[in-house]
Amino acid sequence: MSDYIVRATAADSQIRAFAATTRETVEAARAAHNTSPVATAALGRLLTAGAMMGTMMKGEKDLLTLQIKGSGPIGGLTVTADSLGRVKGYADHPEVLLHANAKGKLDVAGAVGEGMLRVIRDMGMKEPYVGQTTLQTSEIAEDLTYYFATSEQVPSSVGLGVLMEKDNTVKQAGGFILQLMPFTDEKVIDELERKLAGITSVTSMLDEGMSPEEILGLLLGDLGLEVNDRMPTQFYCNCSKERVEKALVSIGRKELQSMIAEGKPVNLNCHFCNTDYTFSVEDLKRILKHSR
DSSP, X not given: OOSEEEEEEETTTTEEEEEEEOHHHHHHHHHHHTOOHXXXXXXXXHHHHHHHHHTTOOXXXXXXXXXXXXXXXXXXXXXXXXXXXEXXXXXXXXXXOOOOOXXXXXXXXXXXOSEEEEEEEEOSSSSOEEEEEEOSSSSSHHHHHHHHHHHSOOOEEEEEEEEEOTTSSEEEEEEEEXXXXXXXXXHXXXXXXXXXXXXXXXXXXXXXXXXXXXXXXXXXXXXXXXXXXXXXXXXXXXXXXXXXXXXXXXTOHHHHHHXXXXXXXXXXXXXXXXXXXXXXXXXXXXXXXXXX
Protein backbone atom coordinates (compact mmCIF):
# COMPACT_ATOMS: atom_id res chain seq x y z
CA MET A 1 0.00 0.00 0.00
CA SER A 2 1.39 3.39 -0.97
CA ASP A 3 -0.59 5.66 1.38
CA TYR A 4 -0.96 4.22 4.85
CA ILE A 5 -1.34 4.99 8.54
CA VAL A 6 0.74 3.46 11.32
CA ARG A 7 -0.76 3.10 14.79
CA ALA A 8 1.68 2.63 17.64
CA THR A 9 2.33 3.01 21.36
CA ALA A 10 5.44 3.93 23.33
CA ALA A 11 6.66 4.17 26.91
CA ASP A 12 4.58 1.16 28.04
CA SER A 13 1.42 2.58 26.46
CA GLN A 14 1.85 5.98 28.13
CA ILE A 15 1.95 7.45 24.60
CA ARG A 16 -0.26 6.53 21.69
CA ALA A 17 0.96 7.53 18.26
CA PHE A 18 -0.24 7.79 14.68
CA ALA A 19 1.76 8.61 11.57
CA ALA A 20 0.70 8.68 7.92
CA THR A 21 1.99 9.10 4.42
CA THR A 22 -0.74 10.60 2.22
CA ARG A 23 0.81 11.79 -1.04
CA GLU A 24 -1.63 9.94 -3.33
CA THR A 25 -4.61 10.92 -1.16
CA VAL A 26 -3.74 14.62 -1.31
CA GLU A 27 -2.87 14.43 -5.03
CA ALA A 28 -6.28 12.82 -5.70
CA ALA A 29 -7.96 15.74 -3.91
CA ARG A 30 -5.82 18.25 -5.82
CA ALA A 31 -6.74 16.66 -9.15
CA ALA A 32 -10.46 16.42 -8.29
CA HIS A 33 -10.76 20.04 -7.16
CA ASN A 34 -7.99 21.66 -9.26
CA THR A 35 -6.69 23.32 -6.08
CA SER A 36 -4.06 26.03 -6.11
CA PRO A 37 -0.76 25.22 -4.33
CA VAL A 38 -1.77 26.96 -1.08
CA ALA A 39 -5.23 25.36 -1.15
CA THR A 40 -3.62 21.96 -1.79
CA ALA A 41 -1.38 22.46 1.25
CA ALA A 42 -4.26 23.55 3.49
CA LEU A 43 -6.67 20.84 2.38
CA GLY A 44 -3.88 18.24 2.33
CA ARG A 45 -2.97 18.94 5.95
CA LEU A 46 -6.60 18.62 7.05
CA LEU A 47 -7.11 15.45 4.98
CA THR A 48 -4.04 13.87 6.59
CA ALA A 49 -5.22 14.78 10.08
CA GLY A 50 -8.73 13.57 9.30
CA ALA A 51 -7.46 10.21 8.06
CA MET A 52 -5.48 9.62 11.27
CA MET A 53 -8.27 10.88 13.55
CA GLY A 54 -10.80 8.72 11.70
CA THR A 55 -8.85 5.60 12.64
CA MET A 56 -9.16 6.57 16.32
CA MET A 57 -12.86 5.66 16.07
CA LYS A 58 -14.00 2.09 16.64
CA GLY A 59 -17.26 1.50 14.75
CA GLU A 60 -17.33 0.76 11.01
CA LYS A 61 -20.10 3.32 10.50
CA ASP A 62 -18.53 6.02 12.69
CA LEU A 63 -17.89 9.27 10.83
CA LEU A 64 -15.58 12.15 11.66
CA THR A 65 -15.99 15.64 10.18
CA LEU A 66 -13.41 18.41 10.50
CA GLN A 67 -14.57 21.91 9.57
CA ILE A 68 -12.51 25.07 9.46
CA LYS A 69 -14.24 28.39 8.84
CA GLY A 70 -11.94 31.38 8.55
CA SER A 71 -11.80 35.02 7.52
CA GLY A 72 -9.15 34.33 4.85
CA PRO A 73 -9.73 34.02 1.10
CA ILE A 74 -10.03 30.21 1.17
CA GLY A 75 -13.26 30.65 3.17
CA GLY A 76 -13.41 27.22 4.74
CA LEU A 77 -12.26 23.61 4.59
CA THR A 78 -14.37 20.49 5.19
CA VAL A 79 -13.05 16.96 5.57
CA THR A 80 -14.85 13.75 6.51
CA ALA A 81 -13.22 10.43 7.37
CA ASP A 82 -14.28 6.99 8.51
CA SER A 83 -12.63 4.42 10.77
CA LEU A 84 -11.25 2.52 7.74
CA GLY A 85 -8.81 5.25 6.71
CA ARG A 86 -11.01 6.63 3.92
CA VAL A 87 -11.15 10.39 3.69
CA LYS A 88 -12.58 13.11 1.43
CA GLY A 89 -12.79 16.87 1.56
CA TYR A 90 -12.97 20.21 -0.21
CA ALA A 91 -12.03 23.89 0.09
CA ASP A 92 -14.69 26.58 -0.34
CA HIS A 93 -12.38 28.52 -2.69
CA PRO A 94 -9.88 26.05 -4.16
CA GLU A 95 -8.53 28.62 -6.62
CA VAL A 96 -7.07 31.02 -4.01
CA LEU A 97 -3.55 32.26 -4.82
CA LEU A 98 -1.26 33.93 -2.29
CA HIS A 99 2.39 34.97 -2.20
CA ALA A 100 4.71 32.88 -0.04
CA ASN A 101 4.94 33.83 3.63
CA ALA A 102 7.98 35.44 5.30
CA LYS A 103 9.68 32.03 5.52
CA GLY A 104 9.21 31.41 1.81
CA LYS A 105 6.59 28.73 2.47
CA LEU A 106 3.02 28.37 1.22
CA ASP A 107 0.94 30.81 3.28
CA VAL A 108 -1.71 28.44 4.68
CA ALA A 109 -2.35 30.72 7.69
CA GLY A 110 -2.94 33.68 5.37
CA ALA A 111 -5.34 31.64 3.23
CA VAL A 112 -7.34 30.44 6.24
CA GLY A 113 -7.33 33.61 8.38
CA GLU A 114 -8.89 33.87 11.82
CA GLY A 115 -11.76 31.59 12.65
CA MET A 116 -13.01 28.37 14.23
CA LEU A 117 -12.27 24.65 14.09
CA ARG A 118 -15.14 22.20 14.61
CA VAL A 119 -14.72 18.47 15.14
CA ILE A 120 -17.89 16.38 14.74
CA ARG A 121 -17.90 12.69 15.63
CA ASP A 122 -21.01 10.80 14.55
CA MET A 123 -20.90 7.44 16.33
CA GLY A 124 -24.50 6.37 15.82
CA MET A 125 -25.81 8.03 18.98
CA LYS A 126 -28.86 10.30 19.00
CA GLU A 127 -26.62 13.34 18.80
CA PRO A 128 -23.09 13.54 17.37
CA TYR A 129 -20.25 14.77 19.59
CA VAL A 130 -19.24 18.31 18.60
CA GLY A 131 -16.11 20.09 19.82
CA GLN A 132 -15.20 23.61 18.80
CA THR A 133 -12.15 25.79 19.37
CA THR A 134 -10.76 29.07 18.06
CA LEU A 135 -7.98 28.80 15.50
CA GLN A 136 -4.64 29.58 17.17
CA THR A 137 -2.22 29.90 14.24
CA SER A 138 -4.41 28.79 11.27
CA GLU A 139 -1.55 26.49 10.23
CA ILE A 140 -3.90 23.54 11.10
CA ALA A 141 -1.45 21.28 12.98
CA GLU A 142 -1.11 23.69 15.93
CA ASP A 143 -4.87 24.29 15.85
CA LEU A 144 -5.54 20.58 16.23
CA THR A 145 -2.95 20.35 19.02
CA TYR A 146 -4.87 23.11 20.82
CA TYR A 147 -8.22 21.40 20.11
CA PHE A 148 -7.10 18.09 21.63
CA ALA A 149 -5.78 19.81 24.76
CA THR A 150 -8.77 22.06 25.40
CA SER A 151 -11.78 20.24 23.98
CA GLU A 152 -10.80 16.62 24.69
CA GLN A 153 -8.31 17.21 27.54
CA VAL A 154 -5.72 15.04 25.79
CA PRO A 155 -2.24 16.60 25.66
CA SER A 156 -1.12 16.03 22.08
CA SER A 157 1.39 17.02 19.46
CA VAL A 158 0.24 17.21 15.83
CA GLY A 159 2.60 17.60 12.88
CA LEU A 160 1.36 17.90 9.28
CA GLY A 161 3.06 18.67 6.00
CA VAL A 162 2.44 18.92 2.26
CA LEU A 163 5.29 19.42 -0.18
CA MET A 164 4.63 20.51 -3.78
CA GLU A 165 6.48 19.77 -7.02
CA LYS A 166 7.38 22.62 -9.38
CA ASP A 167 4.46 21.58 -11.64
CA ASN A 168 2.13 22.02 -8.61
CA THR A 169 1.43 18.31 -8.17
CA VAL A 170 1.97 16.82 -4.71
CA LYS A 171 5.52 15.63 -4.01
CA GLN A 172 5.02 14.44 -0.42
CA ALA A 173 2.31 14.60 2.23
CA GLY A 174 1.95 13.14 5.69
CA GLY A 175 2.03 13.78 9.38
CA PHE A 176 1.84 12.46 12.92
CA ILE A 177 -0.30 12.70 16.05
CA LEU A 178 1.21 11.88 19.45
CA GLN A 179 -1.04 11.71 22.51
CA LEU A 180 -0.21 11.40 26.20
CA MET A 181 -2.31 9.17 28.41
CA PRO A 182 -3.45 10.59 31.80
CA PHE A 183 -0.87 8.51 33.72
CA THR A 184 2.18 9.60 31.67
CA ASP A 185 5.35 9.96 33.75
CA GLU A 186 7.03 13.39 33.89
CA LYS A 187 10.33 11.92 32.65
CA VAL A 188 8.56 10.55 29.56
CA ILE A 189 6.98 13.95 28.90
CA ASP A 190 10.36 15.69 29.24
CA GLU A 191 12.01 13.24 26.83
CA LEU A 192 9.20 13.62 24.28
CA GLU A 193 9.36 17.42 24.47
CA ARG A 194 13.12 17.24 23.89
CA LYS A 195 12.61 15.04 20.83
CA LEU A 196 9.90 17.30 19.39
CA ALA A 197 12.10 20.36 19.89
CA GLY A 198 14.81 18.66 17.85
CA ILE A 199 12.80 18.21 14.64
CA THR A 200 12.70 20.98 12.06
CA SER A 201 9.42 20.29 10.26
CA VAL A 202 7.27 17.48 8.94
CA THR A 203 7.96 18.61 5.37
CA SER A 204 11.72 18.27 5.90
CA MET A 205 11.24 14.70 7.18
CA LEU A 206 8.98 13.87 4.24
CA ASP A 207 11.43 15.48 1.82
CA GLU A 208 14.11 13.14 3.14
CA GLY A 209 11.82 10.28 2.18
CA MET A 210 11.12 9.18 5.76
CA SER A 211 8.32 6.65 6.17
CA PRO A 212 5.69 6.88 8.92
CA GLU A 213 7.63 4.19 10.83
CA GLU A 214 10.85 6.20 10.53
CA ILE A 215 9.14 9.41 11.69
CA LEU A 216 7.79 7.63 14.77
CA GLY A 217 11.18 5.97 15.26
CA LEU A 218 12.87 9.38 15.31
CA LEU A 219 10.35 10.74 17.83
CA LEU A 220 9.72 7.69 20.00
CA GLY A 221 12.51 5.21 19.28
CA ASP A 222 14.16 5.87 22.64
CA LEU A 223 10.84 5.43 24.43
CA GLY A 224 10.12 1.80 23.54
CA LEU A 225 8.14 2.32 20.33
CA GLU A 226 5.77 -0.54 19.48
CA VAL A 227 4.07 -0.48 16.08
CA ASN A 228 0.64 -2.07 16.49
CA ASP A 229 -0.69 -2.02 12.94
CA ARG A 230 -0.62 -0.43 9.51
CA MET A 231 -3.72 0.35 7.51
CA PRO A 232 -4.25 1.82 4.05
CA THR A 233 -5.66 5.31 3.62
CA GLN A 234 -7.13 6.85 0.48
CA PHE A 235 -9.23 9.67 -0.94
CA TYR A 236 -12.62 8.03 -1.25
CA CYS A 237 -16.08 9.44 -1.95
CA ASN A 238 -19.18 7.26 -1.65
CA CYS A 239 -21.38 9.46 -3.81
CA SER A 240 -23.29 7.89 -6.72
CA LYS A 241 -26.10 8.86 -9.07
CA GLU A 242 -28.49 6.81 -6.91
CA ARG A 243 -27.54 8.76 -3.77
CA VAL A 244 -27.90 12.09 -5.58
CA GLU A 245 -31.29 10.94 -6.88
CA LYS A 246 -32.42 10.38 -3.28
CA ALA A 247 -31.44 13.97 -2.54
CA LEU A 248 -33.57 15.10 -5.49
CA VAL A 249 -36.55 13.15 -4.14
CA SER A 250 -36.14 14.89 -0.78
CA ILE A 251 -36.64 18.39 -2.24
CA GLY A 252 -40.33 17.63 -2.78
CA ARG A 253 -42.80 17.21 -5.61
CA LYS A 254 -43.44 20.93 -6.13
CA GLU A 255 -39.76 21.66 -6.74
CA LEU A 256 -39.42 18.66 -9.07
CA GLN A 257 -42.47 19.79 -11.08
CA SER A 258 -40.91 23.24 -11.41
CA MET A 259 -37.68 21.70 -12.76
CA ILE A 260 -39.63 19.59 -15.27
CA ALA A 261 -41.59 22.66 -16.42
CA GLU A 262 -38.32 24.40 -17.29
CA GLY A 263 -37.64 21.60 -19.76
CA LYS A 264 -33.86 21.53 -19.15
CA PRO A 265 -31.53 18.86 -17.71
CA VAL A 266 -30.47 19.44 -14.10
CA ASN A 267 -26.80 19.28 -13.08
CA LEU A 268 -25.89 18.46 -9.48
CA ASN A 269 -22.33 18.50 -8.13
CA CYS A 270 -20.80 16.52 -5.26
CA HIS A 271 -18.80 18.99 -3.12
CA PHE A 272 -16.46 16.30 -1.85
CA CYS A 273 -15.17 14.82 -5.11
CA ASN A 274 -16.40 17.44 -7.62
CA THR A 275 -18.28 14.85 -9.70
CA ASP A 276 -21.20 16.19 -11.77
CA TYR A 277 -24.42 14.23 -12.13
CA THR A 278 -26.86 15.12 -14.91
CA PHE A 279 -30.57 14.30 -14.77
CA SER A 280 -32.58 14.63 -17.98
CA VAL A 281 -36.18 15.83 -18.03
CA GLU A 282 -37.20 12.17 -18.50
CA ASP A 283 -35.16 11.27 -15.38
CA LEU A 284 -36.94 14.01 -13.43
CA LYS A 285 -40.36 12.75 -14.60
CA ARG A 286 -39.44 9.23 -13.47
CA ILE A 287 -38.26 10.50 -10.08
CA LEU A 288 -41.47 12.51 -9.68
CA LYS A 289 -43.58 9.48 -10.56
CA HIS A 290 -41.90 7.39 -7.86
CA SER A 291 -41.86 10.13 -5.18
CA ARG A 292 -44.72 10.43 -2.71
